[in-house]
Amino acid sequence: MNLRHMGILILMACALASGAVGAEDAARWQPLPTVAPAPADNPTTPAKVRLGKMLFFDPRLSSTGTVSCFSCHNVMEGGDDHRPVSIGVEARRGERNAPTVWNAAFLSVQFWDGRAATLEDQAKGPLVNPLEMGMTSLRAQIFRIQRIPGYRPYFEKAFGPGNVVSMDNAAKAIAAYERTLITPGSPYDRYVEGDHSALTARQVRGMRTFAAVGCASCHQGPNFSGPPLPLGQGFFVKFPLYPQSPYVAKYGLMKDLGRYDVTHHPAEKNVWRVPGLRNLVYTAPYMHNGSVKTLPEAVRVMASTELNRTLTAEQVGDITVFLEALTGPFPRQTMPRLPPTPGDLLGR
Amino acid sequence: MNLRHMGILILMACALASGAVGAEDAARWQPLPTVAPAPADNPTTPAKVRLGKMLFFDPRLSSTGTVSCFSCHNVMEGGDDHRPVSIGVEARRGERNAPTVWNAAFLSVQFWDGRAATLEDQAKGPLVNPLEMGMTSLRAQIFRIQRIPGYRPYFEKAFGPGNVVSMDNAAKAIAAYERTLITPGSPYDRYVEGDHSALTARQVRGMRTFAAVGCASCHQGPNFSGPPLPLGQGFFVKFPLYPQSPYVAKYGLMKDLGRYDVTHHPAEKNVWRVPGLRNLVYTAPYMHNGSVKTLPEAVRVMASTELNRTLTAEQVGDITVFLEALTGPFPRQTMPRLPPTPGDLLGR
Numbered sequence: 001m002n003l004r005h006m007g008i009l010i011l012m013a014c015a016l017a018s019g020a021v022g023a024e025d026a027a028r029w030q031p032l033p034t035v036a037p038a039p040a041d042n043p044t045t046p047a048k049v050r051l052g053k054m055l056f057f058d059p060r061l062s063s064t065g066t067v068s069c070f071s072c073h074n075v076m077e078g079g080d081d082h083r084p085v086s087i088g089v090e091a092r093r094g095e096r097n098a099p100t101v102w103n104a105a106f107l108s109v110q111f112w113d114g115r116a117a118t119l120e121d122q123a124k125g126p127l128v129n130p131l132e133m134g135m136t137s138l139r140a141q142i143f144r145i146q147r148i149p150g151y152r153p154y155f156e157k158a159f160g161p162g163n164v165v166s167m168d169n170a171a172k173a174i175a176a177y178e179r180t181l182i183t184p185g186s187p188y189d190r191y192v193e194g195d196h197s198a199l200t201a202r203q204v205r206g207m208r209t210f211a212a213v214g215c216a217s218c219h220q221g222p223n224f225s226g227p228p229l230p231l232g233q234g235f236f237v238k239f240p241l242y243p244q245s246p247y248v249a250k251y252g253l254m255k256d257l258g259r260y261d262v263t264h265h266p267a268e269k270n271v272w273r274v275p276g277l278r279n280l281v282y283t284a285p286y287m288h289n290g291s292v293k294t295l296p297e298a299v300r301v302m303a304s305t306e307l308n309r310t311l312t313a314e315q316v317g318d319i320t321v322f323l324e325a326l327t328g329p330f331p332r333q334t335m336p337r338l339p340p341t342p343g344d345l346l347g348r
Numbered sequence: 349m350n351l352r353h354m355g356i357l358i359l360m361a362c363a364l365a366s367g368a369v370g371a372e373d374a375a376r377w378q379p380l381p382t383v384a385p386a387p388a389d390n391p392t393t394p395a396k397v398r399l400g401k402m403l404f405f406d407p408r409l410s411s412t413g414t415v416s417c418f419s420c421h422n423v424m425e426g427g428d429d430h431r432p433v434s435i436g437v438e439a440r441r442g443e444r445n446a447p448t449v450w451n452a453a454f455l456s457v458q459f460w461d462g463r464a465a466t467l468e469d470q471a472k473g474p475l476v477n478p479l480e481m482g483m484t485s486l487r488a489q490i491f492r493i494q495r496i497p498g499y500r501p502y503f504e505k506a507f508g509p510g511n512v513v514s515m516d517n518a519a520k521a522i523a524a525y526e527r528t529l530i531t532p533g534s535p536y537d538r539y540v541e542g543d544h545s546a547l548t549a550r551q552v553r554g555m556r557t558f559a560a561v562g563c564a565s566c567h568q569g570p571n572f573s574g575p576p577l578p579l580g581q582g583f584f585v586k587f588p589l590y591p592q593s594p595y596v597a598k599y600g601l602m603k604d605l606g607r608y609d610v611t612h613h614p615a616e617k618n619v620w621r622v623p624g625l626r627n628l629v630y631t632a633p634y635m636h637n638g639s640v641k642t643l644p645e646a647v648r649v650m651a652s653t654e655l656n657r658t659l660t661a662e663q664v665g666d667i668t669v670f671l672e673a674l675t676g677p678f679p680r681q682t683m684p685r686l687p688p689t690p691g692d693l694l695g696r
Contacts, residue, residue, distance in 0.1 A: 057424055066419065066435050075683070076405055082689040084696050087414045091439040093696065284691030293691030335423070335681045341430040343632030343641030348432050348441065 029207075030222040031189040032278070036105035036179040039118060039231060042172045044179050047158040052177030054154060054336040055170055060144065061127060063134035064089045065346040069126070069174065073101035075181055075333070078282025084290030088126075089134035095256065097290035100283050102330075103276055105179040106223035109234035112288045113259045114273040117232030119175035124167065142167040150339020180331070183278060187325040199325055206322025209315050214307045224277035224326070239272050239288075240305035247301045251291040258288065278326045296320050377555075378570040379537040380626070384453035384527040387466060387579060390520045392527050395506040400525030402502060402684040403518055408492065409475060411482035412437045413694040417474070417522065421449035423529055423681070426630025432638030436474075437482035443604065445638035448631050450678075451624055453527040454571035457582035460636045461607045462621040465580030467523035472515065490515040498687020528679070531626060535673040547673055554670025557663050562655045572625035572674070587620050587636075588653035595649045599639040606636065626674045644668050 038044045055061065059068040067089050072081040079100035081087075086094040096112050104110065110122035126132040127141050135141045145151055146165050155164045158173055188207075190198035199207070210216055218237050221227050226235030236259060240248050248254055259271040272288060285291065286298040299319050303309045311319070386392045403409065407416040415437050420429040427448035429435075434442040444460050452458065458470035474480040475489050483489045493499055494513050503512045506521055536555075538546035547555070558564055566585050569575050574583030584607060588596050596602055607619040620636060633639065634646040647667050651657045659667070 059419075059422070060430060064435055064439075065430050071407075071414065074407070074686070077686040078688065082408060082413050083694045087412055089439070091412075091437070282688045284689055286691065330685060333683045335683055337678060338422070338425040340426065340630045341632060343634065346431050 028220075029188075029192040031192050032103065032106070032182065032184040032186070032222045034182075034184045036182050037231075038176070038179055039120070042120060042175060044176045045158065047154075048173045048176035049180055050336070051151075051154040051158045052173035052175065053333075054151070054338055055145075055174050056177050057336050058338055060148065060338075060341060060345060061133060061135070061141065062089050063136070067133050069101075069123075072098040072126070072132070075101060075330075078102070078279055079104075079181065080283050082284075084285050086132065088129070088132040092131045092134075094129075094131045096288050097285065099275060100279060101178055101181055102279050103182050103223050105182055106221075107225055107273070107276065108229040108231055109273055112272055112275075113262050114234040114236060115259075115262045119178050120168075120171045123171040123174040123178075138167045142170065144345070145170060147342060147345055148339050149342075154339075183328050183330060185329050186278065186327055188322075191325070200321070202318055203322045203325045206318035206320070207325075209318050210322055213303060213309055213311065213315065213319075215302070215319070218274045218306070219277050226274045235274050236268075236271050237274055237306070238270055240270065242305055242308045245301075245304040245308070247304050251287065251301065252289060253287065253291070253301075253305065256288060277323060279328065280323050281327045295323060299323075376568075377536075377540040379540050380451065380454070380530065380532040380534070380570045382530075382532045384451075384530050385579075386524070386527055387468070390468060390523060392524045393506065395502075396521045396524035397528055398684070399499075399502040399506045400521035400523065401681075402499070402686055403493075403522050404525050405684050406686055408496065408686075408689060408693060409481060409483070409489065410437050411484070415481050417449075417471075420446040420474070420480070423449060423678075426450065426627055427452075427529065428631050430632075432633050434480065436477070436480040440479045440482075442477075442479045444636050445633065447623060448627060449526055449529055450627050451530050451571050453530055455573055455621070455624065456577040456579055457621055460620055460623075461610050462582040462584060463607075463610045467526050468516075468519045471519040471522040471526075486515045490518065492693070493518060495690060495693055496687050497690075502687075531676050531678060533677050534626065534675055536670075539673070548669070550666055551670045551673045554666035554668070555673075557666050558670055561651060561657055561659065561663065561667075563650070563667070566622045566654070567625050574622045583622050584616075584619050585622055585654070586618055588618065590653055590656045593649075593652040593656075595652050599635065599649065600637060601635065601639070601649075601653065604636060625671060627676065628671050629675045643671060647671075 036044075042048075056069040059066050059071070061068060072086045072088075073079050074081060079102035080098040084097060086096075086098045088094060099112060104122075105119060110116040110119060111125065116122040116125060124138060128135050128138055135144065142165065152165055155169060155173075158164075159169050187198045187203070191204075210219075218226060218235075229235060239258070240253050243254060254270055257269050259273075260266070260269040280286070280295055280298075284295065285293045286295070287301070292298045292301055296316050299316050300311060303311045384392075390396075404417040407414050407419070409416060420434045420436075421427050422429060427450035428446040432445060434444075434446045436442060447460060452470075453467060458464040458467060459473065464470040464473060472486060476483050476486055483492065490513065500513055503517060503521075506512075507517050535546045535551070539552075558567075566574060566583075577583060587606070588601050591602060602618055605617050607621075608614070608617040628634070628643055628646075632643065633641045634643070635649070640646045640649055644664050647664050648659060651659045
C-alpha cells in the first residue's frame with residue numbers, strides 16, 4: 001500500500017470516526033515523548049545536531065544569502081514566521097502559512113500537503129523553492145556549502161572522513177537538529193503524567209470539551225496531529241468537511257486544493273495533513289492560508305467546518321484555555337558559530 | 349567645537365601623521381578592554397541586555413516582519429551579512445557594506461559616515477530606513493512593539509514601572525546588548541598582554557610591518573579604529589587619499605561621497621570614519637562598497653590608496669596573517685525567547 005492510498009484510507013477512517021469517538025476513547029491522553037524518533041539511517045548524534053543547527057541558521061544557504069531555515073521557522077519564538085504567508089528571497093510571497101518546526105519531528109509526513117515523508121526530505125524542499133530560499137538546484141546548494149571551507153570539519157565530525165560534504169548529509173544534519181526542537185513538559189503533559197495541579201479547572205473542562213465535541217477525533221496522539229504512524233504514512237483529513245460553513249467563504253478555505261496538487265487524485269481535493277496543536281499561542285495567524293487571526297476564532301472555524309457544530313462562547317473559551325496549556329517549555333539553546341564567508345560567495 | 353569640526357581636525361592630523369608616525373610610536377599596542385564603555389545615561393545592566401537581545405533578534409521590528417538587526421549583523425558569524433551591500437525589506441538593496449556589530453561599542457561614532465554619535469542613536473536608523481527595516485516612523489515602530497504585549501514585562505524589568513515601552517528605551521536596550529558584543533582575548537590581545545606564544549613569528553613580523561609602513565597611523569588603539577575619543581567625536585579620514593591609485597577606478601572607491609552627504613562640507617568629500625580591523629577573517633567582502641573580496645587585496649588597496657605605497661608580496665602576506673590574529677574569541681550566547689505575536693500584527 002503506497003503513501004497516497006494510506007492517506008486516503010486514514011482520511012476516510014477519520015471522517016467516519018468523527019461522530020463515533022466520544023470523550024472516553026479520545027481521552028487516552030498522551031504526553032509528548034522526551035526524545036523524538038529518528039529513522040534507522042539517521043540516528044541523532046551530538047555532532048549531527050551541532051552541524052544541523054549551523055546549517056539551519058545559515059542564510060548563505062539561500063540564493064541571496066539572506067534567508068535561512070530560521071527565517072521562516074523562528075525557533076526563538078513559535079517556530080514559524082508570524083506572517084499569514086512567508087516571504088522568501090527577492091521578497092517573493094509564498095502561498096501557505098509556514099508550519100512550526102517545533103515538534104515537527106513527531107509528524108509522520110511533512111509540509112501542509114504531506115508531500116515529504118521525512119524531515120530529511122523536507123529540508124531539501126525550501127532550499128530550491130524559488131519562492132523560498134531560491135537556489136537553482138540541490139547541486140548548486142551543496143556547491144555553495146562546499147565553498148565555505150569551515151564547514152568541512154563539522155561534516156567530518158558528523159559523518160566521518162571522505163567525500164561527506166553532500167546534500168544528503170546536510171539534510172540529515174538539519175533533520176537531526178530539528179529532532180531536538182521538541183517541547184515536552186507543557187502544563188498538559190505534566191497533568192497527564194499525574195500532576196493534577198498543572199492545569200486549571202477551566203483547562204480541564206476545556207480538555208473534556210475538546211474530546212466531547214469531536215476535536216480529538218483527528219487531533220489525537222501526543223502531538224495532537226493524529227495517531228502514531230510509521231514515518232511517511234500520513235494522517236490526512238478533508239478540510240473543510242462541511243463546505244457550507246460560512247467560514248469557508250469568509251476565510252477562503254477552499255481556494256488551495258492541498259494534497260490534490262501533489263497527487264492529482266480527485267478524492268484528495270482540499271485534503272491536508274492534520275497539524276499538531278502545540279504552542280498555538282505562538283503560531284498565529286492560523287490555517288494553511290494564515291487567514292484566521294485568533295485562537296478562539298480558529299476553534300470556531302474548525303468546529304464549524306470539520307464537525308458541523310456551532311460551539312457556545314463558553315465552550316470556545318474553555319477549549320482555548322486548554323490549548324494554551326499545550327505551550328512550551330522551550331529548550332534553552334546556544335547560538336551556533338558559523339564559519340567565515342569567502343568574499344566572492346555572494347553577488348550584489 | 350562641534351562634531352563636524354572635530355572630525356575635520358582629526359582628519360587633518362591623521363593625514364599629516366601618516367608620514368610621521370613610525371614603528372615606535374605606533375607600537376603602543378593596546379589590548380581590547382574586557383568591558384565596553386557605556387554612556388552615563390545608559391549604564392549596561394543584565395535586564396537591559398536581555399531585552400536588547402530580544403529586540404535585536406526580532407524581525408517583527410521591520411515593516412514586513414522579516415528583517416531584524418540580526419539579519420544584517422549576524423552575530424553567529426562576523427556581525428555583518430556576508431554581502432557586498434545589504435538587502436532590506438521587499439528585497440531593497442542598500443548602498444553600503446554592512447559594518448560589523450562586533451566591537452562597534454568601541455567606535456566613537458557610528459555608521460560608515462559617522463552620522464550617529466552613539467549606539468543608541470545608531471539603533472534607530474535602520475528601523476526607519478526604507479532600504480533596511482522599512483518602518484514608516486519611529487512612532488510606528490514603538491506602536492508595533494507595544495502591540496506585542498509580552499514585551500512590557502521586559503521593558504519594566506529594564507527601566508522600571510510606568511510608560512517605559514518607548515523608542516528611546518528600546519534603543520537603549522539594543523545598545524546595551526551591543527556593548528556585550530565584544531571580542532577581547534584574541535591572539536593579538538594575548539600577545540600584547542605578555543603571552544609571546546600567542547602569535548607566530550610571521551604574525552609578529554606582520555605586526556611590525558603594519559606599523560612601519562603606516563597602517564597604524566589611522567588604525568591604532570585597541571580596536572584599530574583610531575585613538576580613544578569622547579563618544580560622538582569621530583576619527584575620520586579621507587579615502588582614497590591618493591585618487592591616482594589604480595585601485596580607485598577598479599573598485600569604484602570615489603563614487604560614494606561618504607561624510608559629505610551628511611555635512612555637505614566640501615572638505616568632507618570621500619571622508620569616512622576609520623573602521624576597526626578586528627575579525628576581518630569573518631567580514632569579507634571589504635570597503636564601504638563591499639567591492640574588495642579578499643583580505644590580501646584589501647591590504648594592497650589600502651596601502652596604495654592611503655599610503656601611496658606598493659607593498660611586496662611578503663609584506664602583504666605578513667600583514668594579512670597579523671590581521672588574522674585579531675580574530676575572536678566570540679562570547680558564547682544563548683538564544684533569546686521572543687514573546688508571542690498577535691495574529692493581526694503583520695499583513696500579507
